[in-house]
Amino acid sequence: MQDATDRRILRHLLADPDAPAETLAERAGVTASTLARRLARLRETGAIRATEARIDWRALGFEVEVSLRFTLDKTDPRAFGAFLAAARGVPEVTEIQSFLGSVDFRLSVIARDMAHWQQVYRESILTLPHVADSDALMLVSTIKDSGALPL
């Protein structure tokens, strides 16, 4: 479990993951060596799982992003596993979430343009197994995207 110092470090780290270590130490009010020690322990205990590079798909020419929501036909007990395996095989899928409720799965799917989207939709999405119902939300703009937690 974390103490107040850990929570302060995490709050500042998650609010600005690109800040250099010395800036983070200053904001959290700890020395550089305390910061390094605390971060190492947060990683060891699994509270921090990874630090990944954020890829901007638009900069790579993927202009279209769609949030697809699926309800599966649950009469077949293999539906969840089969759907998940097939979704993992689609290269344009960047996120997969499963849910409790009326929606079973959500996929984030990217495409270069609307013609490419149409191709991905027909060839890779409409062919996903055990789908009873689906709908699509086309991304217009992202107003906030933060990993911050109210610690």
Place this chain on the structure above:
Amino acid sequence: MTPDDTDLAILRLVARDAGLSAAEIGRAVGLTQPAAWRRLKRLREAGVIAGRRVVVDPAALGFTVTVFLGIRLAAKGRLDLDAFERAAVAIPEVQVVQHVLGRFDYRLRVVARDIADFERILRRRVMTLPGVGQVEANVMLSEERRPGPLG
């Protein structure tokens, strides 16, 4: 920019671990340390590597519930959207706000300590957002980020 195969190999590596040094990346993809460093610099300058994302275990930090909300606004003038967006991004438990086209006008990602905490956020913060109409909530069970079309 149009990345070549070596750029894509570098992106696959840093998408999992942003802390890798240029020397480690160079060894993995068959480049010298300075050559790997130049490519990383170019990918950053082109905005393809947009920054870092710290992946935490929210449950280990006391946030056991993540909910995706779909929200329809009751009125959709320009001022209604502005007012809604300003208020939504200010809620500390709201990590993601996206303007979308489809059955809903906005998608929100909300973290909470438990279901009771989520109910409090929903009633006091979300249902009171300016212009809010229909709200659909789906509780997340699992999540995975995929490498996307880097292969």
